[in-house]
Amino acid sequence: MLRVSLLALLLALPLFGSAKPKPTPIVYQEGRYRLANGQQLRGRLCLVSDNDLLIAATDTTPAKKLAAAEVRNFVIGADSFATLRNYDVVVNGVVTHYTHGMMQVCPAGAGLEVYRVQGVMEVLRGVQDPAMKYVLRGISGGAAGIATGALLDNLNDAPNGYFKEELVTLxxxxxANAAPLLTLQPNTSEARKHLKLAMAGDEVLTKKLRNAIMSEEGIAKLLAEYATRHPR
Structure with a gap:
């Protein structure tokens, strides 16, 4: 990772924890998957990152790893996932373009697409402004974002070992009718603005948005309520 102007980007949001996240255990579940060429297969699956899907046919068969570029979509248990291609993520003013990434497909109301992804970020210690203390690190290492202004100054001035890691959700x-994906970063005014745009036709939810807490749970609750009120 380069702690200068180029950052490998996946996620960032204002969470405040001190413990380094533990590695996600490898737990396989029955599922099915479709390759990029359209072939449909079944197996025991485990998603370990936005760019790594493990497939184990049996308990004794060594698992094989598929990259996001090789997979169109898949189901693990009751959860559905899809590979997104050529999209941007915007976090704390850092824009990053991805060629591909595997994400959970969330229930969404009519006209909306919603995806959920988790990843690890690095937190710059000793910085009081939440918008300036989160540095981004991609799991797949396939993207680069450009940091500017105070964020870049913090990166350049930080001594080695002045970072900790946290697991985050985005x-x-x-x-509807908007081609680019919008980033809902919890605890930001941008999340509220994007949700207001998406739910503009619903007066009840638009009113709720004025005072709603933009936490991860708050965002998920609003999206779920919209899906209930506006079924596909």
Whole structure:
């Protein structure tokens, strides 16, 4: 990772924990998957990152690893996932373009697409402004974002070992008639603005948005309520 102007980007949001996240255990579940060429297969699956899907046919068969570029979509248990291609993520003013990434497909109301993804970020210690203390690190290492202004100054001035890691969650939203995916970063005014745009036709939810807490749970609750009120 380069702690200068180029950052490998996946996620960032204002969470405040001190413990380094533990590695996600490898737990396989029955599922099915479709390759990029359209072939449909079954197996025991485990998603370990936005770019790594493990497939184990049996308990004794060594698992094989598929990259996001090789997979169109898949189901693990009751959860559905899809590979997104050529999209941007915007976090704390850092824009990053991805060629591909595997994400959970969330229930969405009519005209919306919603995706959920988790990843690890690095937190710059000793910085009081939440918008300036989160540095981004991609799991797949396939993207680079450009940091500017105070964020770049913090990166350049930080001594080695002045970072800690946290696991975070991010939502990506595609409103009706809007081609680009919008980043819903919890605890930001941008998340509220994007949700207001997506739910503009619903007066009840638009009113709720004025005072709603833009936490991860708050965002998920609003999206779920919209899906209930506006079924596909």
């Amino acid at each position: 939502y990506l939203l595609r409103p």
